[in-house]
Amino acid sequence: MGDPVHLALPHAPPQPAQGCAVCAEMVVRRRAARGRGDLSAATDADVEIRHHPHPARGRRR
Numbered sequence: 001m002g003d004p005v006h007l008a009l010p011h012a013p014p015q016p017a018q019g020c021a022v023c024a025e026m027v028v029r030r031r032a033a034r035g036r037g038d039l040s041a042a043t044d045a046d047v048e049i050r051h052h053p054h055p056a057r058g059r060r061r
Contacts, residue, residue, distance in 0.1 A: 026048045029041065029045045030046060
C-alpha cells in the first residue's frame with residue numbers, strides 16, 4: 001500500500017466583482033447549475049468569475 005492521500009477542502013466560491021455584468025451573469029449561471037445538480041457547469045462559472053479580468057482587482061496566483 002502507498003502513503004495516505006490528503007485532500008484539501010475545496011475553495012470557497014469566488015466573489016463577483018461589483019458592477020461587472022459578466023460576473024453577475026456567471027453568478028446566475030452558477031446558481032442555476034447547482035440547482036439542477038450540474039456541478040461541472042457550476043465549477044466552470046466559478047473559474048470564469050475567478051479569472052475574469054478587472055483592472056481594479058489584482059490577479060491571483
